[in-house]
Amino acid sequence: MKPYLKRAWAEVSLGALESNIEKIKSLLHENTQIMAVIKADAYGHGEDEILKKLRECGIRYFAVSNLDEAVSVRKHCPDAEILILGFTPPEYASELEENNIIQGVLSYEYAKELDSFAKQKVRCHVKIDTGMGRIGLKYNDPSKCADEVQKIISLDKISAEGLYTHFAVADNPDDAESCEYTKNQADFIVDVYNILKERGYALRHCHFLNSAGICYHNRPESTLARAGIIMYGLYPNYPVKLPVDLKLVMSLKAVVSQVKKLHKGDSVSYGRTYKADCDGITAATVTVGYADGYSRLLSGKADVLVRGKRCPIIGRVCMDQLVLDVSDAGGVKEGDIVTLIGRDGCEEITADELASLYGTIGYEVVCGISKRVPRIYVD
Incomplete structure (x- = not known):
């Protein structure tokens, strides 16, 4: 055994990751591609090696939390499509342009600020708040929401390429109210997308599937599937059964x-x-x-x-x-x-089991494995 293994270490199975990717692909419609969520150092698994394996698996779409993560991914994946899901200060518009990063746009006001700082064009996906209650355009009427998206599209230095939203309760597939809420979230963003298309704005992407959505609420209208926790073999809502057998990474x-x-x-x-x-x-x-x-x-x-x-x-x-x-x-x-x-x-x-013992989720457990614990890659 290597000397640095004689205390505590994390073994990361790249073979398990590859197996999980294949299982996830089997759940998706043919027009839906995986967008791998690799924020927070690939959920604590180590971004560098995880990215290499994902590229070998044919993944070319990636989602991150912030600009630093996006630039790091770009260094490893020069031809990847990288989406920042959250906020980037508008004054960093030039960095977004230089690194060919797609920025999530949260409002028309935010888009205007990006536009004012941009030198040429900032690529964007417009975030719609369909019921998560965090960030994004918030409307009850799809037509009015489409009006706001049009205003964003009209900005000179904004290149709007898609719409996205995030499910709030998709991980409760056995609860009728949660399923209806999730359906309404998906219906709303699809309606906005279709209205824009009818008006002559055919955006490239409309995506709303998170890990729980992939497992329990799959729909062909979502061009991307943002696979996060299931990619690493954990449950969106432990111990609710998954439709495929995933391996712990x-x-x-x-x-x-x-x-x-x-x-x-x-x-x-x-x-x-x-x-x-x-x-x-x-x-x-x-x-x-x-x-x-x-x-x-x-x-x-x-x-x-x-x-x-x-x-x-x-x-x-x-x-x-x-x-x-x-x-x-x-x-x-x-x-x-x-x-x-x-x-x-x-x-x-599993991390899910440990999480259930003290009232948290598996996400927090794996993300919390500290940097002083070396990651050892196997398979």
Whole structure:
């Protein structure tokens, strides 16, 4: 084992990523292309290697959060189509132009500011707020919304190429009200697109499918499918079943640094929240903690896989270490590899499972794996 693997590391399976891409493609209509969402360092998986694999898989559309991310993607993908989903200060219009980045336009006022700073043309997709309530053009009447889009299109230095929106409750496919809400969101943006087309403005793209939309609300009118969390093998809404079998892309591993026997009454970690209730419990200290992105909120709640067995965390998770009860794992010794996220034998622990234990989502877990944890790429 390489020396830097002897503490804590994340294994990223590029083979699993490729498999997931193929599964996602199988769900899409033939006129819908994948737009890979690789913001936040590819959801914590490491942008550079993820981009290489996605390019090998034929992906040429990418979505990011901000200009810095967009420029970084451009360096790796000179011929890619890159969309910034959120806000970029208008005074950076020239950087958008120079790097051939597509900017999400949030309002006519914002478009005018971009136009005033642009030297030639800024490529844009116009964001419509169909019910998410964050950013975008907000109208109840598709025709009036189309009027506003036309005003944006008319600006000299704005090159409007598409419309997009974001689903709010598409991850609740078993709830009739949520399904109706999602349908209404999709209907609205499609209506705006069609009205503009009837008026002579045939935009290249109209897209509204996020990960949950791809899985549960697929429609051929969406020219792009913004695949985010499902690309990495996680659920939009754990544990709602997915229509395809996805593979976990990231695993988190560490090693046992010490094994000791506890006597009745012995306490473990800060606050003495755990006290052994009998003699002979085998405790193993593991080289990972909340500074690595393994949340302190998992103290006394989560299991870790040791020799294919689930072993509970005892006591509080520390900054750099945690302690397990490995009494049932048999013969655990210093240097043994443990799996905090991933599969070991017949057992698997996912980021979604961990998230459910402390009231968050798998997205936050994988994005939170810190930079000091090296990413090791396999497959």
